[in-house]
Amino acid sequence: MANKITVGHVHMSGCTGCLVSLADNYEGLFKILDDYADLVYALTLVDVRHVPEMDVALVEGSVCIQDETAVEEIRETRKKAKVVVALGGCASYGNITRFCRGGQWNQPQHESYLPIGDLIDVDVVLPGCPPGAQAIRNTCVMAYLLLRGTDEQKALAAAYLTPLMNLAKRGTEACGCDLMIDVINQGLCMGCGTCAASCPVRAISMAYGKPAIDRDMCIKCGACYAQCPRSFFNFDVINEFESITELIGAAMGQGGE
Amino acid sequence: MVLGNYKKAVAARSTDSGILSASQDGGIVTQLFAFALDEGIIDGAIVAGPGAEPWLPEPVVATTRAELLAARGTRYTISPNMALIKEATRSYGLDKVGIVGTPCQIQGLRKAQLYPLGMRDVPDKIALAIGIFCMENFPYQGLETMVEDHCNVKMESAVKMDIGKGKFSVYTERGALAQIPLKLTHKYEQPGCHVCLDYVSNLADVSTGSVGSPDGWSTVFVRTKVGDGVWAKALAAGCFETKPIEEVKPGLDLVTKLATEKITKNQKTVEARASFGLKADGSAKALRNPYL
Numbered sequence: 245m246a247n248k249i250t251v252g253h254v255h256m257s258g259c260t261g262c263l264v265s266l267a268d269n270y271e272g273l274f275k276i277l278d279d280y281a282d283l284v285y286a287l288t289l290v291d292v293r294h295v296p297e298m299d300v301a302l303v304e305g306s307v308c309i310q311d312e313t314a315v316e317e318i319r320e321t322r323k324k325a326k327v328v329v330a331l332g333g334c335a336s337y338g339n340i341t342r343f344c345r346g347g348q349w350n351q352p353q354h355e356s357y358l359p360i361g362d363l364i365d366v367d368v369v370l371p372g373c374p375p376g377a378q379a380i381r382n383t384c385v386m387a388y389l390l391l392r393g394t395d396e397q398k399a400l401a402a403a404y405l406t407p408l409m410n411l412a413k414r415g416t417e418a419c420g421c422d423l424m425i426d427v428i429n430q431g432l433c434m435g436c437g438t439c440a441a442s443c444p445v446r447a448i449s450m451a452y453g454k455p456a457i458d459r460d461m462c463i464k465c466g467a468c469y470a471q472c473p474r475s476f477f478n479f480d481v482i483n484e485f486e487s488i489t490e491l492i493g494a495a496m497g498q499g500g501e
Numbered sequence: 502m503v504l505g506n507y508k509k510a511v512a513a514r515s516t517d518s519g520i521l522s523a524s525q526d527g528g529i530v531t532q533l534f535a536f537a538l539d540e541g542i543i544d545g546a547i548v549a550g551p552g553a554e555p556w557l558p559e560p561v562v563a564t565t566r567a568e569l570l571a572a573r574g575t576r577y578t579i580s581p582n583m584a585l586i587k588e589a590t591r592s593y594g595l596d597k598v599g600i601v602g603t604p605c606q607i608q609g610l611r612k613a614q615l616y617p618l619g620m621r622d623v624p625d626k627i628a629l630a631i632g633i634f635c636m637e638n639f640p641y642q643g644l645e646t647m648v649e650d651h652c653n654v655k656m657e658s659a660v661k662m663d664i665g666k667g668k669f670s671v672y673t674e675r676g677a678l679a680q681i682p683l684k685l686t687h688k689y690e691q692p693g694c695h696v697c698l699d700y701v702s703n704l705a706d707v708s709t710g711s712v713g714s715p716d717g718w719s720t721v722f723v724r725t726k727v728g729d730g731v732w733a734k735a736l737a738a739g740c741f742e743t744k745p746i747e748e749v750k751p752g753l754d755l756v757t758k759l760a761t762e763k764i765t766k767n768q769k770t771v772e773a774r775a776s777f778g779l780k781a782d783g784s785a786k787a788l789r790n791p792y793l
């Protein structure tokens with residue numbers, strides 16, 4: 245297909261788990277690369293050494309501010325990409341790299357890691373450690389529709405991406421505590437348990453219908469708050485779950501009924 | 502649109518007396534899951550199983566009819582069924598997951614399917630989502646206060662609780678019935694329910710509740726293609742007796758009235774939150790709005 249968008253995977257200080265999660269779409273990944281997106285940059289997969297111009301940069305990992313190359317590359321990414329997506333907890337919120345205090349072989353001076361949003365403007369965040377394969381898939385399809393779709397598809401894609409853009413504006417700190425501060429303390433929690441299911445390290449258990457957070461266990465990935473139906477709930481999109489699911493299924497080449 | 506999109510609305514009840522013996526209303530939830538399990542439409546279903554204290558539900562992944570039967574009946578307190586949605590596909594290894602939930606839980610489910618940030622491999626494995634109607638829910642200690650202090654019944658002696666016709670009713674094992682006006686229960690409601698804008702599980706595949714149909718029967722909305730498929734098969738297999746909803750009393754008018762009342766009241770609460778506090782310049786300081 246001629247009209248593909250260009251996408252790059254920019255690898256900062258992350259574990260490559262987010263990239264693996266993208267790959268976990270299996271044949272869906274091939275479909276994305278065949279029909280919707282050219283992968284123009286990805287250190288692990290594509291032989292391109294410098295950040296090129298691209299429509300969408302998927303940035304994995306936080307930025308070590310003692311690492312000049314990393315700082316240069318994230319600034320370059322902002323200049324070259326139309327849309328910057330913080331892919332995963334580390335890029336969005338620092339995640340596990342928040343706990344770094346340096347002293348690690350063979351760059352012991354590398355001790356300060358920041359979510360990319362502390363250094364550049366970020367358009368969309370995808371929290372989670374890693375973000376679910378299907379969340380990355382849906383975002384890729386929506387990014388394609390936003391840039392290449394019909395007017396109607398553009399409107400849908402914009403509506404879909406809006407809460408993820410608002411999350412980017414909300415800030416670069418995340419923690420299981422967000423459930424207390426921004427959901428329970430705000431009188432909004434109704435005990436559905438979604439947060440507990442979403443936590444990658446099982447730091448959340450439900451006690452008498454409310455989440456109890458083991459705060460020492462929390463790695464600050466941001467999945468729980470983003471997944472909570474009381475963090476954001478956009479009726480205009482989620483009410484259309486059936487048709488959107490069909491649309492994404494069709495985009496992925498899965499036959500309807 | 503207070504009742505959401507639906508393809509069909511009917512009054513129904515299970516034809517299986519073994520299910521009806523302890524179901525809350527027409528046994529729709531248990532019957533539909535039991536049928537779906539037999540037919541391989543689902544590998545299991547997340548339901549509100551028995552918990553560690555009387556009337557405290559504990560979500561379970563039911564993979565047998567016996568487990569489904571043990572979870573019958575309404576517990577008017579929170580059962581965080583969504584907490585098991587990923588676990589059902591992991592430890593339990595289910596590829597086709599069923600789940601029952603209140604409207605808010607089904608909202609969480611659909612958000613999880615469209616934005617599966619912490620829900621790896623969950624979206625494509627949801628095979629049947631049954632929603633129940635819900636006006637409000639109560640924290641466990643709130644329910645305990647209603648039952649023990651207001652109704653003067655020990656939690657462990659209650660065999661059924663029900664809300665209907667403006668009353669909260671508790672039936673005991675010795676056949677007694679204690680009732681209080683619903684008005685007395687309002688202060689024990691879960692605060693998070695006061696911003697809830699869905700009464701009849703608009704986003705479920707099939708949703709059901711007692712309101713609208715005669716005692717022992719349920720009102721059923723068949724909403725999605727998935728729901729329509731399962732419902733048609735269950736009807737063909739003789740799982741349910743049905744009556745056209747137009748022919749039963751009080752019918753959809755009452756459902757519409759209650760849904761409108763709930764949504765109007767809670768919409769006002771959401772709006773009032775926008776000017777809950779006060780800034781120095783006299784303008785409003787807001788509580789967070791989850792729907793913006």
Ligand SMILES: Cc1cc2nc3c(=O)[nH]c(=O)nc-3n(C[C@H](O)[C@H](O)[C@H](O)COP(=O)(O)OP(=O)(O)OC[C@H]3O[C@@H](n4cnc5c(N)ncnc54)[C@H](O)[C@@H]3O)c2cc1C
Nearest residue numbers: 524525526527528529530531549574576635636710711712
């Ligand atoms: C908190 C609450 C409020 C309700 N409010 C209304 C109302 O205002 N109007 C109305 O018409 N109906 C209401 N219902 C629904 C009604 O009480 C019945 O649950 C519904 O009609 C299903 O009955 P059934 O005979 O088909 O299901 P059954 O075969 O008895 O099965 C009921 C199913 O619901 C599950 N369940 C029980 N308690 C909970 C819970 N707390 N959370 C999640 N799942 C649970 C059980 O595990 C079981 O699988 C409410 C239910 C709840 C839980």
Ligand code: SF4
Nearest residue numbers: 433435436437439472
């Ligand atoms: S997901 Fe949100 S509403 Fe649901 S239990 Fe967790 S904090 Fe409460």
Ligand code: SF4
Nearest residue numbers: 420443462463466468
């Ligand atoms: S509690 Fe779990 S899901 Fe929430 S931020 Fe911490 S690690 Fe992530």
Ligand code: SF4
Nearest residue numbers: 605635637638694697
């Ligand atoms: S009233 Fe709404 S928020 Fe409360 S339990 Fe029922 S569906 Fe959930």
